[in-house]
Amino acid sequence: xxxxxEEWLARLLxxxxxxxxxxxxxxxxxxxxxxWAACPWHAEKNPSFCVTPEKQMFYCFSxxxxxxxxxxxxxxxxLSYFEAVQFLADRVGMEMPEVQENEAYQKKxxxxxxxxxxxxxxxxxxxxxxxxxxxxxxxxxxxxxxISNVIRTxxxxxxxxxxxxxxxxxxxxxxxxxEMMDAGVVRSRDGRNYxxxxxxxxxxxxxxxxxxxxxxGRVMDQGEPKYLNSxxxxxxxxxxxxxxxxxxxxxxxxxxxxxxxxxxxxxGMRAVGVDNVVxxxxxxxxxxxxxxxxxxxxxxxxxxxxxxxxxxxxxxAIDLLQAEGLRTSVMCMPDGMDPDDFARTRGKDxxxxxxxxxxxxxxxxxxxxxxxxxxxxxxxxxxxATRAVELIGGxxxxxxxxRYIRQxxxxxxxxxxxxxxxxxxxxxxxxxxxxxxxxxxxQKETDGEAKLLALLMERPDLLQRRPELxxxxxxxxxxxxxxxxxxxxxxxxxxxxxxxxxxxxxxxxEQLAESLHQExxxxxxxxxxxxxxxxxxxxxxxxxxREQQIAGMxxxxxxxxxxxxxxVAALNVELxxxxxxxxxx
Numbered sequence: 001x002x003x004x005x006e007e008w009l010a011r012l013l014x015x016x017x018x019x020x021x022x023x024x025x026x027x028x029x030x031x032x033x034x035x036w037a038a039c040p041w042h043a044e045k046n047p048s049f050c051v052t053p054e055k056q057m058f059y060c061f062s063x064x065x066x067x068x069x070x071x072x073x074x075x076x077x078x079l080s081y082f083e084a085v086q087f088l089a090d091r092v093g094m095e096m097p098e099v100q101e102n103e104a105y106q107k108k109x110x111x112x113x114x115x116x117x118x119x120x121x122x123x124x125x126x127x128x129x130x131x132x133x134x135x136x137x138x139x140x141x142x143x144x145x146x147i148s149n150v151i152r153t154x155x156x157x158x159x160x161x162x163x164x165x166x167x168x169x170x171x172x173x174x175x176x177x178x179e180m181m182d183a184g185v186v187r188s189r190d191g192r193n194y195x196x197x198x199x200x201x202x203x204x205x206x207x208x209x210x211x212x213x214x215x216x217g218r219v220m221d222q223g224e225p226k227y228l229n230s231x232x233x234x235x236x237x238x239x240x241x242x243x244x245x246x247x248x249x250x251x252x253x254x255x256x257x258x259x260x261x262x263x264x265x266x267x268g269m270r271a272v273g274v275d276n277v278v279x280x281x282x283x284x285x286x287x288x289x290x291x292x293x294x295x296x297x298x299x300x301x302x303x304x305x306x307x308x309x310x311x312x313x314x315x316x317a318i319d320l321l322q323a324e325g326l327r328t329s330v331m332c333m334p335d336g337m338d339p340d341d342f343a344r345t346r347g348k349d350x351x352x353x354x355x356x357x358x359x360x361x362x363x364x365x366x367x368x369x370x371x372x373x374x375x376x377x378x379x380x381x382x383x384x385a386t387r388a389v390e391l392i393g394g395x396x397x398x399x400x401x402x403r404y405i406r407q408x409x410x411x412x413x414x415x416x417x418x419x420x421x422x423x424x425x426x427x428x429x430x431x432x433x434x435x436x437x438x439x440x441x442x443q444k445e446t447d448g449e450a451k452l453l454a455l456l457m458e459r460p461d462l463l464q465r466r467p468e469l470x471x472x473x474x475x476x477x478x479x480x481x482x483x484x485x486x487x488x489x490x491x492x493x494x495x496x497x498x499x500x501x502x503x504x505x506x507x508x509x510e511q512l513a514e515s516l517h518q519e520x521x522x523x524x525x526x527x528x529x530x531x532x533x534x535x536x537x538x539x540x541x542x543x544x545x546r547e548q549q550i551a552g553m554x555x556x557x558x559x560x561x562x563x564x565x566x567x568v569a570a571l572n573v574e575l576x577x578x579x580x581x582x583x584x585x
Contacts, residue, residue, distance in 0.1 A: 005097070008097060011094070012085065012088055012092075013070075016069050016091060018057070019035055020291070020295060021091075022037075024288060025040055025076055026040050027323065029323065033054065034053075035050070035053065039060045039062060041060070041075065070084050073087050114179065115183050116211045118170060118179060118180075119183055119215075119235070120212050121173055122170060122215075123157065125166070126157025126204075128157070135158040138220060142201065145264075146271060150270050154267055156202065157202040159198055159200045159202050161198055163198070165195060166195040167186045167194065180193075182234040196230075197215060197217040200228065201218045202215055203215065203217070205230065206246045207241055208241075208242075213233075213235040213241070239283075241289075242279065243262075243263045243280075243281050244266045245292065248276055248296070249296050256276065256297055256301060257293060257296065258300075259277075260304065261304055261305065262281075262340075265338065265339040265343075266279045268343045272351070273348040274343065274348055284316060290321050293326065299327045300321050300328050301330075301331055301358055302318070302329070302330045306336040315368060318330070322361055330360075332354075333354075362392070363404075363407075366391065366407075370388075372384075375412075381413075382414075385408060385414055388408050389405075389419055392405060392408065392423065405419050451533060452473070452534065453482060455530060455533065456486060459526055459530075463490060464490050469534055470483070542571055543575065545571060546568055546571040
């Protein structure tokens with residue numbers, strides 16, 4: 001195994017945060033202090049792949065693979081240790097130690113640098129074209145769009161209306177046809193080499209570090225396509241880049257980022273003084289781009305076109321951004337305008353005021369939902385409220401739920417109490433199904449049995465000390481099976497480890513992985529935490545039993561109904577006792 005100095009390796013690992021690296025391969029969801037995902041190396045329905053950022057470690061509870069960020073790259077990219085270190089160094093622009101040369105790696109790196117230098121030369125050539133006599137039409141276009149003041153900031157240029165201007169320029173600079181084609185700026189057909197971009201205003205596209213990796217070209221008349229962007233090339237995969245991020249990331253006081261769809265929006269807003277704007281390069285927002293945003297901010301303002309297409313794009317982007325933990329707001333362009341038009345016609349102050357009036361992701365979703373209903377028709381108001389409650393009920397924050405329920409009540413003229421009751425029914429009715437040994441099991445989302453059992457798997461000493469607390473609490477067959485196994489081992493004088501249990505119950509253990517390694521709240525003992533979970537499960541079970549008794553009363557004779565009422569009353573007494581004790585604590 002290659003050896004590196006501790007100092008150099010520490011710098012490499014510091015720059016390659018494990019959550020950032022793994023997040024480029026799988027979608028991570030935060031639960032407590034850990035991140036979870038479906039394992040990238042085997043098929044599974046329930047996430048068992050865990051990342052612990054504070055320890056810079058990962059572990060899959062199913063396939064048992066784990067380690068640090070280098071181990072992950074070795075496994076994911078099928079690389080040796082040395083190659084994985086090279087991969088991570090290249091990812092963050094670090095030079096490998098001089099003594100550790102690798103011919104194949106160095107060739108690839110050198111070729112990448114050569115293409116980037118070629119693209120830089122071409123960007124300068126396009127920029128110089130802009131100031132030549134034939135560039136007059138492009139300069140007039142930029143002046144008309146009121147973006148002349150940012151031409152140099154973005155290196156804007158002009159591709160001449162010539163068949164092979166870029167080809168001849170690069171050929172004379174010593175670049176080969178293969179290099180030009182690998183970068184996507186020249187094509188060849190029937191033995192003739194021709195430019196990909198012709199007679200367009202040119203926008204160099206740079207990566208986060210400022211290297212030119214692609215171009216975008218816009219026509220100056222009514223020609224089609226209006227926008228022509230580089231395709232996938234040796235240097236460029238648009239899923240992984242954001243236009244102008246190299247400019248925005250330099251800001252020291254960056255509090256938020258405005259996300260738009262195209263480079264004209266970015267340039268137009270920068271021209272009036274809004275300088276924290278990036279664009280997704282005309283494509284639908286990708287998970288890779290949201291993770292890139294996450295590196296530089298926790299707050300994103302979506303600023304898409306005000307037409308139907310822009311609004312639908314905002315809906316899709318909200319979920320992606322919020323999945324990464326980004327606070328997301330939507331700026332609603334008036335009268336179907338696009339951000340560039342708005343900035344140009346109304347100025348910076350109007351833009352900042354519009355930003356203040358932005359809607360949260362939930363508010364925007366509710367507004368879009370409401371547009372589908374006639375709020376003058378009572379039945380449609382009810383239908384809208386039903387779907388809105390379902391949306392609100394999916395929120396994690398209880399204070400947010402209360403806020404939006406209050407807003408919905410004012411909007412629909414329905415009582416908050418009725419909306420809250422409806423939300424309770426939506427939550428109770430939602431179920432999800434997973435497979436255990438080819439048998440479907442349906443489990444309530446509010447079911448805390450899995451969480452409680454996961455705690456016992458990690459802390460079997462709790463069951464050893466207080467077996468009476470957990471007796472009869474588990475009702476799911478899978479949970480009972482694992483519980484009695486733990487109990488049986490304890491009777492033998494053995495405290496099984498979590499790893500052993502996952503090995504014995506490998507199929508079942510996958511389904512509990514998302515509850516494993518849960519954090520016990522600070523200042524709370526494990527015993528008290530277990531008791532709290534037990535009470536929550538009991539309260540849910542009693543509520544379900546009460547609902548079943550009430551539902552079964554229909555069609556009963558008077559005597560049977562009276563007996564059922566007694567059982568309901570007894571259940572209410574027990575629920576009151578548990579709730580009272582639970583909330584007093």
